[in-house]
Amino acid sequence: MEKRDMSSLSAGVRRRTLLAAGAAVGVAGLPRIAEAQRGGGGRIVFANGSAYDTMDPHATFDVGRVAYRLNCYDGLMRWVDNPPKLEPWLAESYTTSEDGKTYTFKLREGVTFHDGAPLTAEDVVYSMERILAVKKGAFPLFAPLVAPGSTKALDRHTVQFNLTTPSAIFAATTHDIYVVNSALLKRNERNGDWGEAFISRNDAGSGSYIIRRFDPARGFLAQRFDNHFLGPAGIAEIDFRYVAEVNSRVLGLIRGDFQGTDPYMPQDQIVRLQGDANLNVLEAESTRLFYACIHNQRAPMNDVNFRKALCHAFDYDGWINNILGGSVVRNTGVVPNPMWGAPKDLAGYTYDIDKAKWYLARVQAPMREIVVAGMIGYEQSIQAASLLQNGLTRAGIQSRLLNEPWPVVSNKMRDPEQMYDLLFLWRSTYYADPHNWAGELLATERHRGGNASYYSNPEVDRLLAEALATPEQAKRAPLYEQVARISSEDAAAIFIHNTKWYGPFRKNVSGVRFCPIGDGQEMRWLSIA
Amino acid sequence: MRQVFRKLAEDRSSMLGLALILIVVFAAILAPWLSTHPGDVTEFHTAIRLSPPNADNWLGTDRMGADIYSRLLYGARITITIAVVAILVAVLIGVPVGLVAGYYEGLGSDLLMRGSDVFLAVPQIVLAIAIAQTLGPSIENVILALSVTYWPFWARLVYAETRSCKNETFVEAAIALGCSPWRVMVLHILPSISSSIIVRTTIGMGGTILTAATLGFLGLGPPPPTPEWGRTIAESREFLPMAWWYAAFPGLAIFIVVMGFNLLGDGLRDVLDPRLRRASSGK
Structure with missing residues (x-):
């Protein structure tokens, strides 16, 4: 023992x-x-x-x-x-x-x-x-x-x-x-x-x-x-209060009605809070991946060319530098950058409509309107969905936006029939291990429970199982790096950025x-x- | 008829209302020519997001960097379409129901009116939200939700008017001459109660636009990137008070068009329906 x-x-x-x-x-x-x-x-x-x-x-x-x-x-x-x-x-x-x-x-x-x-x-x-x-x-x-x-x-x-x-x-x-x-x-x-x-x-x-x-x-x-x-x-x-409106949370904090709030708000509001003399906005590097699930099992997304077209249709620079004001860093793979097991050399995808069109031309399945979902109350996911739609329109892919509240979204994620074609969300840290992302989001056994992309690749499953059965971190790290590379090549999802944590509190x-x-x-x- | 127009023309507030409506209608029709960035309905420019009003973007830009002025013009098309079609459908259902129920007496008539009472028992906005939510967000569903909830208002109105009109001498005369019930209803009763219908329809337009904007605000209107006014205001909430222009201009647009219909409706009521004339008009 x-x-x-x-x-x-x-x-x-x-x-x-x-x-x-x-x-x-x-x-x-x-x-x-x-x-x-x-x-x-x-x-x-x-x-x-x-x-x-x-x-x-x-x-x-x-x-x-x-x-x-x-x-x-x-x-x-x-x-x-x-x-x-x-x-x-x-x-x-x-x-x-x-x-x-x-x-x-x-x-x-x-x-x-x-x-x-x-x-x-x-x-x-x-x-x-x-x-x-x-x-x-x-x-x-x-x-x-x-x-x-x-x-x-x-x-x-x-x-x-x-x-x-x-x-x-x-x-x-x-x-x-x-x-x-x-x-x-x-x-x-x-x-x-x-x-x-x-x-x-x-x-x-x-x-x-x-x-x-x-x-x-x-x-x-x-x-x-x-x-x-x-x-x-x-x-x-x-006293934890449910305050749905971002503005109510922000104003309440400024007035002193609340002493703290969660940071789920547009970056513009964080900047506003940072400027208030009565508030401390704490900052920390976090491990929270922002990404879009792609339903890998439904046509035409079951074609890797279509998924690659989707990955090339998102304006990563516009998103990170303009909409989020440079407050986050690009994360090209499934594992957040600061976590061990994240490959440092993974190039990932760039916003390139010509490439998107090139991949699109190789898709066998007939085109159709795809549903891109965001979450009500989580402005960033809705904005990202809009931004992707903009790219999709330029690439020639018809899409429809659908915003629904988190309880509805989380139920649909567990059912491959009801799951959206694409969904923008975060994967937070539940345990500090690359498996929290690579394993939970990509393993076939996590279908209906975490792997809402319904991605399935026997090689990835084998690597993940091997990583789970290996106790030493040094031996596990290359396995997760390999998983990150394969899933990027498979365009299993659109991996976007790693989040920074902001904690707005009264002084x-x-x-x-x-x-x-x-x-x-x-x-x-x-x-x- | 000419007298009606003359009286209406003398009423300054009605003319203001009419002018406001015409401005919005022309903006809607001429949107592709009047807008400075017609592509911005679907194209974004994140680098200039949330810019205040400036020479290039007259009313500023939204959270994705799209031109608010251009989107407002295209939004006018959606607003006008929703209001006109919804009201038209409501009138086409409500008026015949009211006429038939008012003209005839008996079980059928009662059934029609109790049916409309069921719809009136639930607040209109609540019912519209329920229908739009069940059917999913789209222009067609908003129109359906509004039509289904609005027709009882016309049914009630036409029913009451028909009932009082039915005992008039000219109706009795028409019946005595052997006119068929349909002929009496459509050619005799309907023209004499049309003024009430016109007034109700004009005022109803304002209310319908407001309800449509409410549905859009709640996320039940046409989905993005459709530049629907109500949803634009909903989107802007997260950026207040910094990006004041984002909420202010769509709000102003809704205000203008609703105000226009209400002023015109009030004016029409004064001219067409002397019984309900505004106390302050002094005429």
Whole structure:
């Protein structure tokens, strides 16, 4: 058995200056936070552009609704900071078997849920089974690896995952095994629903904050959980409000009605916020790929020549330099540039209508009007769709734009019949590994769950499987680079840019710790003056 | 008829309304010649996006760098088409329904009117949104949504007018002379109630344009890159208040055309329907 304790995982973690003088944390490898400074008062109102339709941590798996998962629930491990580091959270340490198929996690002792019940290995087992049973949220991540009933509680604080195949990314994804209060859910189960009706509106976690009020039309309000195993969080109350209009979010922030907001807005508004004396717009290099899914299985997109024509019809320079004001960098492949496994020499496609026409002339299937989709509320995806349409018209491809809200879009992505011909969206970081992009977006087994391009290439599948079965990063990197090259040659999707993160906050907010996983929305580190 | 025109010509506000409508109609017809960048309906120039009004782009540019002035002119075509066709269809359905239901009495008449009551029971905009949302965004569906929700207004009006007209001596005389019911309705009753229909139609045009713009604003109108005014305003929200011209000019265009139809409608009502004459006109 290979023992991996947390100090090796967080190797290279520099003691944060903020925490250098902080109280020493007793347990080795605990995220080093200045607990002595925690437990202050205040309240933060955060304006969120996406609606919260549920409070079930196993029902969603996106950045728009990440706040309740991150702040009200705990996972076995947690990604923090940038570049992201996998830190122990509910687990103290874990071991991996020689064959890479058995993961044994040792849980921290003395952790309690919000209702005072102790958090045990049984709760972890229940949570894993629940993810597999409700088949939502992070289900596609675990379904190929964990069979229902295979997870065991060895004792009160030891839990064992028995994977069907070795996986180099399993530990990285345990961030998303949010542990729920199994006793509470079992008490509130109705007709074998795994407590879905209850937990979608109520609190059942152990996280830094306790959900006190939830209204899908307004958002949620949560109060600090003083008995959190890391000690109480910095701010007493967090109020995440659903504010659909960009202008309302911006004006509210300027007026001081909100203390923070998400950065899903045109770059022009970010520039406006940067000019305000009362605001801090934090910036960080992120790993968030902006791309367009191309439905690879539907004619005429099933012809590589047509897909290449599409890739040549997007005005990358106009997009990056004019519309986004040079705030992002071109990302030619499937893996974001800063991530290992991204080939540095991948030329990608350029905006070239003549080339687009050249490829178009080689398409066998009859031409038809294609549907290019964007997401309502996400201005950039709508603008990118318009820009592509402009290029398509010049190349002689008829197209129709369709904008729909994210809940509709995410449902259609899971069904190859309903999926749009093209769809502009982001792939955020859910675990800091190239597989988060290359594997989730391109593997055949991820059809109906991540691979919304319905791309399928046996060679890519073989390389991805090999990469998953290989533990060493140095050996995995060239495999992902190869996948990036092949998928670019196949024009599997239109890869556009890697996003930079902007975090607009009022100046009285401090302590924001941005991590690409969770997009800086973990509130426990914050203080408010 | 000549008297009607003379009276209308004396009313300054009606003439202003008529002038505004004519300006928009001519802008729509002559769009290819009047626009400075006719290609900008489908072509973008990202390098000059969100430029304020200048010598080259008289009303500035939008988020993709297209000329707002040119897009407004082409947008006028869509607005006028939607309003005219929708109202025409609503009139063609509503007037016959109202005539028949008003002329005859009995179960059939009641059924027709209760049918129109069903449509009137739901706020018109809500019903239009529901229909447009179900059918998907396109010009045809907007027209359908507006026609389906507007016809009961004409049915109600014509029904009431027909009912009161039916007992007039000239109608009784026509019936006594042996005219067929269709002849009585179309040649005797309809001309005498036509003034009410004209007034309602003119005022209705303004409302229809506003509703069409609302549907466009909500993303239920014709899809991009169609330069529909309502959607242009919706797009501009994200760039306010920096790009004020982006929302201001399409808003102004909607204001002008709705104002035009309302002023003309009010003027026509004064001339054609003395019972409803404006109190302030003092005539």
